[in-house]
Amino acid sequence: MIVRTRAAPSPTGDPHIGTAYVALLNQVFARRHGGQFILRIEDTDVVRSTRASERMIIDALGWLGLDWDEGPDVGGAHGPYRQSERKDIYQAHARVLLDAGHAFYCFCSPERLDAVRAEQTARGENPRYDGHCRALDPDVARRRASGGEAHVIRMKVPAEGVCAFHDHLRGTIEIPFAQIDMQVLIKGDGFPTYHMAVVVDDHLMKITHILRGEEWINSVPKHVLLYQYFGWQPPVFCHLPLLRNPDRSKLSKRRNPTSINYYRRAGYLPQAVINYLGRMGWSMPDDREIFGRDEMIAAFDLDRISLGAPIFDLAKLNWLNGQYIRKLSPEEFMDEVQDWAFNRDRLASLVPLVQERTERFIDLVPQVDYLLGERRALAATDFTHPELSEAEAKKILQYVLWTFDAMATWERDLIYGAVQTIAKAMGHKIRDFLFPLFIAVSGRAVSLPLFDSMHLLGADLTRMRLRDALEVLGGVSKKQLKQLEKEFKALVDTPEGAE
């Protein structure tokens, strides 16, 4: 048997460091056994998926030195590798399940489902589909569906019993079927849900081992059931520990830089990032702390994965990165610095900002210090302003931070628009409103244009500086946070000009 693994990112935003982590382990495991590693794009959420995000993911993984034997960019014998291009395949497979009586048409409206769930929750029950359409006559249902009536296709799930399956690292796991919902397989737009697509694709693409985050453990019964319904052999399941924030919650951009782009922009070397990821939940059989991907391949053993939840902590990554940087020859060092800060693209975005503000080249570096380097350390007094109290500055920073948290695309005009909207809603002059943001981002009340700066820095770095500024101002207590959140929601929900 040839080992085949895959990474299956969803192109709905920035390339996530967790994607790189899972991809690394999948690739290393496959290579260790002389197998193949596949990249598959899970873009069945048509609304949120973008080609731009897909390109960023492929680019970011490439920067890290990860590569794949088959994928949307390199092709392969089991394509297409973009799920949005496999719609017909899922439809055909859904029909098989329908015909065999393992699935059924469902005509329930989202409104009805919401109501049902609300009732169930109120009664203290598990929110679940109530089986309303399951009893429909299959022929009648099929005619309604082909007649154009809005519908989804759901899978049938046994009412009782337990689903027992094997996890390579955890042994046997048993989950009662009572916990499993009659999952939608084909959505109203004709695209499959994750659960449908993943089973069909993993089978068709001959995936032998599924290495993925442990957030998926609870949906394995759905997958096992589908494998049974299709009469297929399920692959080996191996659920990896989830990368965590310092507070042990699942790693999230709200608390941490999660974009691979951040690490690239902040001046980490890809080898260091890979090395660090390789030490999350895994260790070399000897005492080696510093090792490359090839060394990892040579020594890799799935059983050496530990299950504790590793905190993604920048301190050790920084040390590791320093190790790699010092090992560079002066020639290599020059190349790296040049590529990092002064490559043509980067320069091209900087020049329009600085050229008109420059009389002598000696003026150049002080202008861009906060863009190329760490912003200076702040003090609370930096936020003193004639028109703006400290409390208002905090509020502004927090609101803007929340707004940025919710942004999927990081473009100058979008940033500008978003900030402008809040400023208006809060009733501040844009000039005053921007002051704390200038301080937070550049460390100065006067700097290069703010939104260009933010765009250049990237979302993660910008958010990081806003968070830091908030801390400098004494932080926000849990209680304050709740109050602010309420006010913020009210502010955002207010329709334009409704005041």
Next chain:
RNA sequence: GUCCCCUUCGUCUAGAGGCCUAGGACACCGGGUUUUCAUCCCGGCGACAGGGGUUCGACUCCCCUAGGGGACGCCA
């Protein structure tokens, strides 16, 4: 709330019944080298969540409790 997973220094981890007086790394603290700083070297601080079993012997196996996390979407 229901179900599932997890639990060794602050952090990443080694440890697969006696090799453990629990090892290493980061961080932190102290000292040395260095015109400063950093690097580098030396030293220090520091953990088996708790309680029951099993065993001649438990960090290692089992059970319970506690704590943490995850899932409960026509998102993945």
